[in-house]
Amino acid sequence: MPRQVLSISSQVAYGPVGNSASVPALQAAGFTVSQVPTIILSNHPGLGKPSGVKLPAAELEAILKSLDGLKVLDSCLGVMTGYFATADQIKIAASFICRMKEKNDSLYVLVDPILGDGDSLYVSGEVANAIRDELLPLASCLAPNCFELAWLTGKPVSNKSDAMAAAASLSCKEILATSIPLNAGNLATLAIKGTACSETSTAIKPSVPHGTGDFLAGLYLSARLNGYEPAEALKLSSAILESAISCSLGLPCLDIIGALHNPS
Numbered sequence: 001m002p003r004q005v006l007s008i009s010s011q012v013a014y015g016p017v018g019n020s021a022s023v024p025a026l027q028a029a030g031f032t033v034s035q036v037p038t039i040i041l042s043n044h045p046g047l048g049k050p051s052g053v054k055l056p057a058a059e060l061e062a063i064l065k066s067l068d069g070l071k072v073l074d075s076c077l078g079v080m081t082g083y084f085a086t087a088d089q090i091k092i093a094a095s096f097i098c099r100m101k102e103k104n105d106s107l108y109v110l111v112d113p114i115l116g117d118g119d120s121l122y123v124s125g126e127v128a129n130a131i132r133d134e135l136l137p138l139a140s141c142l143a144p145n146c147f148e149l150a151w152l153t154g155k156p157v158s159n160k161s162d163a164m165a166a167a168a169s170l171s172c173k174e175i176l177a178t179s180i181p182l183n184a185g186n187l188a189t190l191a192i193k194g195t196a197c198s199e200t201s202t203a204i205k206p207s208v209p210h211g212t213g214d215f216l217a218g219l220y221l222s223a224r225l226n227g228y229e230p231a232e233a234l235k236l237s238s239a240i241l242e243s244a245i246s247c248s249l250g251l252p253c254l255d256i257i258g259a260l261h262n263p264s
Contacts, residue, residue: 004033022217113143174193
């Protein structure tokens with residue numbers, strides 16, 4: 001019996017981000033993934049202006065209805081959400097996840113709230129608000145970066161203590177917080193569950209390709225669905241991510257396939 005996961009996010013033809021980064025991690029861990037795109041692009045905008053198309057909300061709903069009719073959604077062990085292009089897409093995704101949770105109370109839902117980075121949103125306020133209001137209440141695990149954690153909680157996040165305090169204010173009690181400043185040269189990734197916190201750190205490196213957050217989210221979801229507790233899931237995921245970063249520095253794209261095949 002296939003171990004099924006639903007992943008709703010962006011899809012790109014060149015340069016792994018969104019589903020193109022997270023899904024290979026899930027597949028390598030033995031999961032069959034139903035990939036539903038919210039937007040289809042030639043490449044990440046960081047590599048140049050992309051060509052592509054946003055999936056209309058009605059088409060997103062039609063795809064999910066078809067999967068539901070095939071009983072695919074009933075068999076899912078987990079769901080992952082990432083980038084959304086419109087608030088209407090989010091409302092539809094949330095409605096299907098609600099139904100899935102009603103049928104399966106052990107469904108694990110990882111919400112990667114892709115809102116922005118640095119010090120600003122790169123989605124509309126309508127999309128950001130919909131992620132906060134519609135998806136966060138459904139999350140088993142939330143995977144924000146430093147900016148997203150601060151935006152979602154309305155609390156400043158500039159260090160580990162801030163991140164812990166912000167995470168404690170959320171209704172979701174499992175948080176995978178990325179890009180948390182430790183000091184001038186290092187960033188932390190925190191796996192927080194209740195009052196427990198595990199940590200990995202990495203040196204800040206120049207010229208890291210896009211897609212590290214999406215890849216990490218897929219790796220972490222894979223480990224959690226395979227039965228690992230947050231601390232061990234973080235350790236395993238971070239090791240593979242570091243391998244991908246190390247062999248991709250200065251390249252236009254993250255070498256996730258190389259890292260998955262040669263994690264050491």
